[in-house]
Amino acid sequence: MFSLVERYFGWLQKDNPTGDVQYYPIIKNNYQSEIIGLYLVGDITGLPLLKFATKQGHEVISKIAQELAEEKATTQAATQVTTQTDYDVAIIGAGAAGLSAALQAKKENLKYIVLEANRIANTILNFPSGKLIFAEPTTITSPSILPVTEATKEDTLTAWYKVLEQEKLSICEGAKVQGIKKNSDGIFEVLIENAPSLFARKIILAIGQSANSRKLNIKGEKLAKVSNKLYSPLDYQNQNILVVGGGDSAIEAALALVETGNNVTLSYRQERFFRLKPANATKTAQYIKENKLKAIFNSQVKEIHDQTVTLIVGKKDVTLPNDVVSK
Ligand SMILES: Cc1cc2nc3c(=O)[nH]c(=O)nc-3n(C[C@H](O)[C@H](O)[C@H](O)COP(=O)(O)OP(=O)(O)OC[C@H]3O[C@@H](n4cnc5c(N)ncnc54)[C@H](O)[C@@H]3O)c2cc1C
Structure with missing residues (x-):
């Protein structure tokens, strides 16, 4: 017991x-x-x-x-x-x-x-x-x-x-x-x-799930630019930001960061978004269409470095300029 x-x-x-x-x-x-x-x-x-x-x-x-x-x-x-x-x-x-x-x-x-x-x-x-x-x-x-x-x-x-x-x-x-x-x-x-x-x-x-923060278990995860929580999108402007995930929390972080003037990429393991809140789904589709937000599906973060991040997309490595990772 x-x-x-x-x-x-x-x-x-x-x-x-x-x-x-x-x-x-x-x-x-x-x-x-x-x-x-x-x-x-x-x-x-x-x-x-x-x-x-x-x-x-x-x-x-x-x-x-x-x-x-x-x-x-x-x-x-x-x-x-x-x-x-x-x-x-x-x-x-x-x-x-x-x-x-x-x-x-x-x-x-x-x-x-x-x-x-x-x-x-x-x-x-x-x-x-x-x-x-x-x-x-x-x-x-x-x-x-x-x-x-x-x-x-x-x-x-x-x-x-x-x-x-x-x-x-x-x-x-x-x-x-x-x-x-x-x-x-x-x-x-x-x-x-x-x-x-x-x-x-x-x-x-009634302890919620906040203790279960996402762990990527990859090189560079402990760098100061990697964070679990996005407190204020206004703290970021003109930055290259990678948001990891494709659920509502990740999407909302990404949308907020686009709106404060950042270059935002979403890395998501799945081939498409599932069951997003309707308002999030609509805005995400709009921002992707307007090239304000980039979504890379079927991707996984491989390594994080000071100024770049490397994703595995399909079977290829793709390296992007990066200032901040939100996971
Ligand atoms: C980024 C984000 C956006 C969201 N947006 C929405 C939204 O728009 N609409 C919506 O309906 N929901 C939203 N949610 C979900 C919503 O926040 C949760 O459904 C809600 O907070 C769950 O309440 P809870 O009481 O179960 O857990 P929580 O609100 O997480 O509360 C759990 C509490 O338990 C405490 N705790 C944990 N472990 C211990 C321990 N060992 N000892 C003592 N205390 C402990 C924590 O500190 C915390 O205060 C969102 C969640 C996130 C992360």
């Missing part, structure tokens, strides 16, 4: 697996994992959209509140609560999913805590400045009071902070969870870096 929980963390923290294939922990019904009492919500479940994350965070609490009520109804469980646990539920991660779970946990009068390794809404904070957040899918409505609307990153964060200011949630920033153990009495021990463990009856893992 212990090793199973630790295996999740190993997978999440060690950037593994890399590349296009991703394996997700097995989730049974109602967000519960193979381990009774351990729930997964948000990006970690494989649905990388804010609306799903807020919806799942909200819904998982209803399930947990019901279970806790049933458990507390038995004398044995009630004894455990009073003697061994600090919290009904420990929520790991203060992103869209974790915050929505905390808002609902407060409403349900649960004893909860949110443990966040970085800052509240860290993933959104790391979006490029001015990024427009798409509130997709339009057919889904989230019951969470954490708003997800089509708005810039900055306006979204302002709206979120307003809700958090009103609700005064119990959140520990800078609390990185290093492991979780399920003890023989069924209580979870949450191991926190440089802090004492805490104990909870239920765990919600």
Whole structure:
């Protein structure tokens, strides 16, 4: 049982697996994992959209509140609560999913805590400045009071902070969870870096996927010009930039860098783009047609040097002038 929980963390923290294939922990019904009492919500479940994350965070609490009520109804469980646990539920991660779970946990009068390794809404904070957040899918409505609307990153964060200011949630920033153990009495021990463990009856893992940054495993990957995150496209002008990938995140970085006046090339392993958000697909096609953006499909980055980057395209090496790599 212990090793199973630790295996999740190993997978999440060690950037593994890399590349296009991703394996997700097995989730049974109602967000519960193979381990009774351990729930997964948000990006970690494989649905990388804010609306799903807020919806799942909200819904998982209803399930947990019901279970806790049933458990507390038995004398044995009630004894455990009073003697061994600090919290009904420990929520790991203060992103869209974790915050929505905390808002609902407060409403349900649960004893909860949110443990966040970085800052509240860290993933959104790391979006490029001015990024427009798409509130997709339009057919889904989230019951969470954490708003997800089509708005810039900055306006979204302002709206979120307003809700958090009103609700005064119990959140520990800078609390990185290093492991979780399920003890023989069924209580979870949450191991926190440089802090004492805490104990909870239920765990919600809402840690997203930001720890799983792409690794190319090639020469030059550690050069200072190579970055995982594009904080502000305005920091770049008249640069030769290679963006690696063909998903929405890579596309949005590439489009933003074109718009701030750079010479941008996308390197993508696949032969075409798949399932892009419609607005991204339209703009990408337009920029490619207007020669503002170059997309090299069926390509892989081979080596990165100070002023160039070499791709393998089909069976040939192609070297391009390069100042920045975004992966
Ligand atoms: C560049 C980019 C653009 C995107 N654009 C859109 C968009 O336009 N529309 C949309 O709907 N979605 C978009 N997404 C997806 C959206 O950001 C995610 O779906 C959403 O953030 C998922 O929420 P989450 O709570 O599951 O995870 P996150 O928001 O990633 O939150 C997870 C939190 O857990 C914390 N954490 C991780 N490990 C630990 C640990 N060991 N201990 C404690 N805390 C930990 C992290 O620091 C983080 O704050 C985009 C994503 C990216 C990367």
